[in-house]
Amino acid sequence: MTTIKTTCSACGDVELAADDLLLELTPLEATGRYSFDCPFCEINQFRPANERVVAILLAIGVSYIVGEEVVSEAEIEDFVESLDEWLENITAA
Numbered sequence: 001m002t003t004i005k006t007t008c009s010a011c012g013d014v015e016l017a018a019d020d021l022l023l024e025l026t027p028l029e030a031t032g033r034y035s036f037d038c039p040f041c042e043i044n045q046f047r048p049a050n051e052r053v054v055a056i057l058l059a060i061g062v063s064y065i066v067g068e069e070v071v072s073e074a075e076i077e078d079f080v081e082s083l084d085e086w087l088e089n090i091t092a093a
């Protein structure tokens with residue numbers, strides 16, 4: 001099985017299997033970050049992934065999600081506001 005060498009901020013070098021990693025892709029870009037639970041201290045770690053790292057991780061079968069930062073906080077606020085308006089319209093009708 002392919003192993004990936006990465007580093008834990010507390011333990012230093014760690015080796016992980018593809019199954020241990022989760023890649024989080026930045027929408028519209030070929031970059032992102034990946035997360036893993038350190039096998040030694042069990043702390044969840046995040047590491048940035050540039051295009052090369054993303055390509056490698058995908059090639060070895062790391063599962064991925066498309067990042068949660070698709071919408072900005074301002075966009076969420078706008079959405080909530082529009083939802084409130086929509087509710088008001090519904091209840092007023």
Ligand SMILES: [Zn+2]
Binds near residue numbers: 008009010012038041
């Ligand atoms: Zn660690």
